[in-house]
Amino acid sequence: MIPTLDRLFGARRARTRTKDTGTVDFVLEGTASAALVADLYGLAFEAEERELTLEQFMRSRLGKDIKEGDRTRVGGVALTALQVRDGAVHQVGLDLDPPQEESLLKKVRMRWREALKSLRDLFIADDPRGPF
Numbered sequence: 001m002i003p004t005l006d007r008l009f010g011a012r013r014a015r016t017r018t019k020d021t022g023t024v025d026f027v028l029e030g031t032a033s034a035a036l037v038a039d040l041y042g043l044a045f046e047a048e049e050r051e052l053t054l055e056q057f058m059r060s061r062l063g064k065d066i067k068e069g070d071r072t073r074v075g076g077v078a079l080t081a082l083q084v085r086d087g088a089v090h091q092v093g094l095d096l097d098p099p100q101e102e103s104l105l106k107k108v109r110m111r112w113r114e115a116l117k118s119l120r121d122l123f124i125a126d127d128p129r130g131p132f
Contacts, residue, residue: 024080024093030055037094043074054079055089073098 028037034057035050037043049057058081061072066089070081078098083091 023095024082025096026094027082028054028092028094030058030083030089030092032092038074041077041094041096043077045074054092058089058092071098 030053032054034045034052034054037054038045038050045057049060052060058066058070058072058079062070062081064087066081066084066087068081068084071078073079076096076098078095080093080095081089081091082093083089
């Protein structure tokens with residue numbers, strides 16, 4: 001079992017902060033078996049998802065246009081696309097303790113504020129007379 005774990009997880013032992021994708025506990029190869037990862041961590045993959053590699057699983061959840069940093073949740077863990085080349089996910093980050101998802105209301109408020117700020121910047125910033 002140890003050689004399999006080494007192939008899946010490499011030599012990383014501590015939580016790793018990646019460039020733009022947040023913190024992950026393990027870095028997995030995209031070719032790793034979803035069933036093996038599910039069994040190791042007790043993840044609730046659907047029966048048809050267990051037959052996939054992690055790369056195929058990420059694609060089934062996130063679509064074909066996956067970008068580095070895209071995330072999906074399985075139970076209480078998050079899987080993050082860490083390395084994407086030529087549209088294929090080569091490395092997947094496994095976060096065993098991801099932050100809680102924001103509520104829909106919080107997301108809407110944040111987007112509303114961003115839209116208002118953009119409008120202010122667009123219409124007010126360049127006008128020397130001020131807002132009106």
